Amino acid sequence: MxxxxxxxxxxxxxxLTEPRIATKDVTKDTMHHSPIFRGMHEIKYDxxxxxxxxxxxxxxxxxxxxPLPIKRPKALPEVNLGICIFCGLCEDVCPTKPEKAIKLSGGTFEMITxxxxxxIKNYWVKPEVPQEWxxxxxxxxxxxARKKAEMLAKKKAEAEAKKKAEAEAKAKADAEAKEAESEKKPEAGEGDAQ
Incomplete structure (x- = not known):
């Protein structure tokens, strides 16, 4: 003892007498890298x-x-890295093909705050969306929307023209049927007189 x-x-x-000098600057070099780290998020707005x-x-x-001021996409994802556990489920579930809209970049990334x-709460990955886009x-x-309105107007006009043509055809068929019926009646009357 x-x-x-x-x-x-x-x-x-x-x-106390021989102070050690730091051999690594953690702001430039990391102390260690996790073998399962999948990287930081990349979000492709386009x-x-x-x-x-x-x-x-x-x-x-x-x-x-x-949210965005357009209809499609109506919103884009933003990732809070202070909460994220870098599991990669977001990349796995993304339906865009062949390239993913959200993915982990791989490699290493240092979150020095x-x-x-x-x-840590204010550490976000946000897509840089240009105003021109x-x-x-x-x-x-x-x-x-303009093309859709034109197409609907055209379909409506075609439907109205079709209805009008059908109505005219029906009226013509009715007139012909009445005319044929009126021609048959006198013939029947002549047969009765004989």
Whole structure:
């Protein structure tokens, strides 16, 4: 026991007199990498359908859908990395093919923050959606709506023309039937007179 105490005193004295220099800067080099880490999220706004499958499958509710001012996609996923457990279920359930709209990039990623709970809560992966893309989608939607309205108007006009043609054909058939019936009556009358 006496030797244990002396050994501890020597270690403390050594630590105080010979301070060790850090051999690794954790802001630049990581201490270790997890072999099962699948990487940070990449969200591709241009192929996302806004189906919300990734948000529904997330076991820790780390994904929220941020609405867009267009119809399709109506919302895009945003991932809170302070909550995310990097399980990759969001990538697995994504229905877009052949490329996934949300995927884990692979490799390693360092989340160096201030260390407070607030810093971690505010650590999000958000897709960078250019305003030009949104404007283009709005124009495409307007064009599609215009074409749909034109097609509906054309179908309605065709249906009305068809109804009118059917009504005219029916009226003509009725007139012919009446004419044929009126021709048969006098013949029947002539047969009675003889």
């Amino acid at each position: 006496f030797f244990n105490i002396i050994e501890k005193i020597v270690r403390v004295t050594k630590a 192929i996302c359908t806004g189906c919300e499958a990734c948000a529904k499958i997330c076991p820790v509710d780390a994904i929220v859908m941020e 201030g260390g407070t709970d607030e810093d 949104i404007e283009q989608k709005k124009k495409e939607e307007e064009e599609k």
